[in-house]
Amino acid sequence: xxxxxxxxxxxxxxxxxxxxxxxxxxxxxxxxxxxxxxxxxxxxxxxxxxxxxxxxxxxxxxxxxxxxxxxxxxxxxxxxxxxxxxxxxxxxxxxxxxxxxxxxxxxxxxxxxxxxxxxxxxxxxxxxxxxxxxxxxxxxxxxxxxxxxxxxxxxxxxxxxxxxxxxxxxxxxxxxxxxxxxxxxxxxxxxxxxxxxxxxxxxxxxxxxxxxxxxxxxxxxxxxxxxxxxxxxxxxxxxxxxxxxxxxxxxxxxxxxxxxxxxxxxxxxxxxxxxxxxxxxxxxxxxxxxxxxxxxxxxxxxxxxxxxxxxxxxxxxxxxxxxxxxxxxxxxxxxxxxxxxxxxx
Ligand code: DOR
Ligand code: ZN
Numbered sequence: 001x002x003x004x005x006x007x008x009x010x011x012x013x014x015x016x017x018x019x020x021x022x023x024x025x026x027x028x029x030x031x032x033x034x035x036x037x038x039x040x041x042x043x044x045x046x047x048x049x050x051x052x053x054x055x056x057x058x059x060x061x062x063x064x065x066x067x068x069x070x071x072x073x074x075x076x077x078x079x080x081x082x083x084x085x086x087x088x089x090x091x092x093x094x095x096x097x098x099x100x101x102x103x104x105x106x107x108x109x110x111x112x113x114x115x116x117x118x119x120x121x122x123x124x125x126x127x128x129x130x131x132x133x134x135x136x137x138x139x140x141x142x143x144x145x146x147x148x149x150x151x152x153x154x155x156x157x158x159x160x161x162x163x164x165x166x167x168x169x170x171x172x173x174x175x176x177x178x179x180x181x182x183x184x185x186x187x188x189x190x191x192x193x194x195x196x197x198x199x200x201x202x203x204x205x206x207x208x209x210x211x212x213x214x215x216x217x218x219x220x221x222x223x224x225x226x227x228x229x230x231x232x233x234x235x236x237x238x239x240x241x242x243x244x245x246x247x248x249x250x251x252x253x254x255x256x257x258x259x260x261x262x263x264x265x266x267x268x269x270x271x272x273x274x275x276x277x278x279x280x281x282x283x284x285x286x287x288x289x290x291x292x293x294x295x296x297x298x299x300x301x302x303x304x305x306x307x308x309x310x311x312x313x314x315x316x317x318x319x320x321x322x323x324x325x326x327x328x329x330x331x332x333x334x335x336x337x338x339x340x341x342x343x344x345x
Contacts (some may be wrong), residue, residue, distance in 0.1 A: 002286050003313060003314040004313045004314070005289070005312045005313075006310070007293060007294055007309060007312075008294040008295070008305055008306055008307075008308075008310075009035045009294065009307075009308050009309060009310050010033070010034055010035070010273065010293035010306075011034050011036040011037060011294070011297050011306070012030060012034045012036075012037040012038070012245060012247050012269075012272065013038045013195050013244055013246040013297045013301075014037075014040065014135065014172075014174050014175060014195045014197075014248050015030060015037050015038070015039065015040065015246070015247050015248060015249040015250070016039075016040045016042065016108075016248070016249060016250045016251065016265065017037075017039055017040075017060060017072070018251060019043050019056070019059065021326035022253075022325065022326050023059065023060065023063060024063040024326075025251075025324075025325040025326050026249070026267070026269060026325070027060055027064060028063070028064070028068075029249075029269040030249065030269045031065065031068045031070035032068070032343075032345075033269075033272055033273050033310065033343060034272075035069060035070065035306040035308075036070070036073055036306075037070075037072060037073065038073045038098060038135065038246070039056075039060065039073060039075060040100060041074070042077060042100075042102065042107075042109035042110060043109065044109055045112070046077035046079070046109065046112050047074070047076065047077050048077050048079055048082065049076075049090070050076070050086050050087070050089060050090025050093065050095045050096060053074040053076060053090060053096060054074075054090075057072050057095070060072045073097035073098070073301075074095055074097060075097065075098045075099060075100045076090065076098075076099040076100065077099075077112065077113075078100060078101050078102070078114055078123065079112050079114065080114060080116070080120070082099075084122065084123045084126040084127075087099060087126070087127070087132065088132070091130055091131075091132045092130070096132065097133065097301065098132065098134065098135045098172070098301075099123075099132055099133070099134055099135065100135045100136075100137070101113070101114060101117070101120075101134060101135065101136045101137065102114065102137045103117065103139065103140065103141050103154070106137050106140075106141050106150075106220070107139075107220040108220075108250070108264055108265060110137070113137075117158045117162070121165065124162065124165070124166050127166075127169060128166045128168050128169040131170070131302075134169055134170065134171045135172045135174050136172065136173055138151055138154040138155065138158075138181065139151050139154050139220070139221050140153045140154045140157055147222055148205070148222065148224055148225075150221065151176070151177055151178050151180065151181055151221050151224075152178055152180040155180055155181065155184050159171075159173065159184065160184075163192055167189065167191075168191060169191065170192075170193075170301075171188075171191065172193050172195060172246075172300070173185055173192065173194040174194070174246060174248070175195055175196070175197050175219075175221060175248045176194045176195070176196060176232065176235075177200050177222070177223065177224050177228060178228045178231070179227060179228050179231035179232075181194060182194070182232065182234075185235075185243070186235075186242065190242070193241075193242045193243065193244065193296075193300045194235075194242060194244075195243075195244055195245065195246025195248075196232055196235065196243055196245070196246065197248045197266070198272060198275035198276050198279070198333060199219060199223065199248075199266050199333060200223060200229065200232050201229065201233055201236055201276070201279045202275065202278075202279065203217055203229070204223055204224065204225055204226045204229045205223045205224055205225060206226075207223065208222065208223055215258055215259075216257055216266065216331045216333075218257075218262060218264055218266075219265050220264040233279060236276075236279065236280075236292055237279070237280055237283045237292070238288070239288045239291055241291070241296045241299060241300070242300075243292065243296065244292055244293075244296035244300065245276060245292055245297060246297075247272045248265075248268065249266070249267055249268040249272065250265025250266060250267065250268075251265065251267045251325070251330055252265050252267070252330070253326070253329070254322060254328070254329045254330055254331055255328070257331065267330050267331065267332050267333060268332075268333040269332075270323065270332045270333075271317070271319055271332060271333060271334050271343075272333075273312060273341075273343050274312065274334075274340075274341040274342065274343055275333060275339065276289070276293065277289055277312055277341045278339055278340055278341055281340065281341070294306065310343070310344075310345065311343075311344040311345060312341050312342065312343055312344060313341070313344050314340060314341060314342075315340075315341065315342040316338050316339075316340065317338065317339050317342045318337075318338050319332060319334040319335055319336065319337050319338070319339060320335060320336075321336045322335060
């Protein structure tokens, strides 16, 4: 039995840092485990230009603890009026690593997202030509579509056409939650990949709704039924290079989650690697963990793998019910539970 695991330092290919005090409070958790992270641009106002992204990157870097090496990889929030020249320049200057498609009103701070996906096809065309990765929140937003069907419907209404229309565009189908998404990614060419969060590997929708509403298990896309969770686990541990780590760590203060209209998002950063490794361990696939966490992401983005390593050991760790954050408190993913792995460093 493997009790100590040493792997190349991983990266987090999708998360939210926010801004201000919350950002300063959460960045150290991610920088402790990961060398790089794809940072979502859904601030208020959203990060829509290269200059906004460059400034945001500086604020994040200022929050990285002394002596820690951490590189934030910035994304451009696509809108109906995205300036493709600014995006291309930002990518050429090394400010933007990717651009993010939020269908308008799909999730937190997405009101400025794209109202009609076909409107930004010219931007996709430019991204394809420049080799800029497209990160996709893949859910339709129509009121008539059931929330549990929104990801599958997005594939049929939009993603198939995007991928067919721009065959060389690199697309990351983010935080996938369904077997439909797994199948779509598997059927697509090598330029279509997906990130998978720890929560969607651990829980199905019962964890959100049985025994009372569990706001700390609520995120978007919502967890689906068990058959989908099992499909995600198979994909994650398969060793297929199309699937890689992206926590979607999305900090919301405790009071904003435990509310009559609770925010969507799970704060996965503090125990992220422990959480994922527990799944790989349960699946008898510890040998596949390094490629999921540390190798597939850089390969897809065309970036080098990290030079240093991290160590995890088998040990019981009690995850605190809540953590102090910005003079307030936040509930981490696995809060109040005991997990079977410890991040050594
Ligand atoms: O649960 C989520 N929270 N899903 C998202 O897509 C956005 C995120 C957030 O920003 O809070
Ligand atoms: Zn997200």
